[in-house]
Amino acid sequence: MIDKKKLVGEERRSLLLNWLQHEKKPLTGSELAKKASVSRQVIVGDITLLKARGIPIMATSQGYVYLTNQEETGYERIIACVHPPDKTKEELLLLVDLGVLVKDVKIEHPVYGDLTASIMVSNRKEALRFLETINETNAAYLSELTSGVHLHTISAKDEATLDEAEQALDKAGLLLK
Structure with a gap:
């Protein structure tokens, strides 16, 4: 069995943003954590950092979504x-x-x-x-x-x-x- 590589720092946040931008449905913190091989709490921190940079991510009851004009x-x-x-x-x-x-x-x-x-x-x-x-x-x-x-x-x-x-x-x- 091949161990999944743990994504770190900016590389992980960049991938999180990419995943959110290309997904039509909300992604939960647990789903993102599994994809990135980190804890859900790390994802929560990453999302907070991305939002602090002005990136339009919204936490909903179904998970995180990247807001685009298509949501209008x-x-x-x-x-x-x-x-x-x-x-x-x-x-x-x-x-x-x-x-x-x-x-x-x-x-x-x-x-x-x-x-x-x-x-x-x-x-x-x-x-x-x-x-x-x-x-x-x-x-x-x-x-x-x-x-x-x-x-x-x-x-x-x-x-x-x-x-x-x-x-x-x-x-x-x-x-x-």
Whole structure:
């Protein structure tokens, strides 16, 4: 059996960037660590260094992605929602089933100010995987810190889709008025 060569420093970061730029789906830290023959923690540090250089890498619930203009879906809007944690699934599925990308969730924390977390789900499979990860890790939703009040940046191919999404959230009682 041939031992895989451990990649070091700049060579590893260069390869990480190349892998991310050429992959259409998110790559997890564990996947990248295996490819580079290092620990996931080394990958986290490398990604941090690359981001500090201004390289457009985003950590999502599905893994790391390199952001290009191809990720642009056209129109974007920030919406205000309010609901308990048990309505999160309904909210996300309603949005993605209409063809909306849910980019993030934002809250206004009384001590820390604005807090934003990437979600980046655009279809039912990604939304269910995101919810499963929350459940498996027993993580709290950011909105639990603000009695259910939160913002989402959403995007879609046209304004009509965003309007339809907002109307559907309103009808479901999930939109903050």
